[in-house]
Amino acid sequence: MFPRIINRYADIKEISLSCACPEVVEIISTLSDIRMESIDEVTSLENYDSDIRKILINIVSDDKFAIEYSLILCYSMMNDLLGADNEKDKSDIKRKYNDNSYLMEFVDYYKSLDVNIYDSLDELTSLFVDITENYKHVKLLKEMLENICNLAENIDIGEAAEEYHKFKKLYENYDGLNRKCIISKVYSLSIEDD
Structure with a gap:
């Protein structure tokens, strides 16, 4: 029921709120941070990778990057993960995107491109x-x-x-709120099948 988002996957049930609801946006705008509280332990979810969620949230939360660079980093990581051939490659990719010096290097490179x-x-x-x-x-x-x-x-x-x-x-005046809404979306959509 709107504005609730309910996702079920294996033995996980996550409930969050949609930022499409003005009241949810109002609530989120007053929070200093957004986090997921877990009630149950995950026991049977083969493809669930909470590290990916944590890395995405860390990147979006880091306001030393403009929001567009945070989103480009997130997209790049997800694209790299989709192209990974095995678990070792996935682990290497996650380690890379967890490394602040790599993120800075990536953003500096992207800024150097002449995007007209x-x-x-x-x-x-x-x-x-x-x-x-x-x-x-x-x-x-x-x-x-x-x-x-x-x-x-x-x-x-x-x-x-x-x-x-x-x-x-x-x-840019709404970067903080937009980051919170993106984090909320990452939490609410992380266990969907696709």
Whole structure:
């Protein structure tokens, strides 16, 4: 029942709250940290790896990284784990992402990449136009996608980049709350099958 999230996996039942509920966000905004309290001992969950959850939460909690870098680190770790061939590789990956010097090196490397917002927006807009072109003639999608496609074809990239920078600056004011909501999501979705 909303805003509760209930996950069951083997003998584990986890109950958490959804940040889609304004009251939950209000509660989370007043907490100094978010943690999972365990009532029962896990006894029969083969694929459950609490280390992954802990590492993700440590990365997101670490405010020495901008939130976008924390999320990039989390994505990279999960991607590396999905590509791991065996338990030793997984263990090495977890150890790597638990190492603060590696995280700093990774973020410094990522910052050194020349990511040009204008080129990125131009490429995304072109990709979006290509996708909508293929589907805007489908009867059910025509009205919705035709207008979106026209907007994408006529967008002013410079104006969009300026709006992006304004939004990013405004968004930084909510980093603490966003981190708490992400941590809440990590807790609430960690034992789902997928």
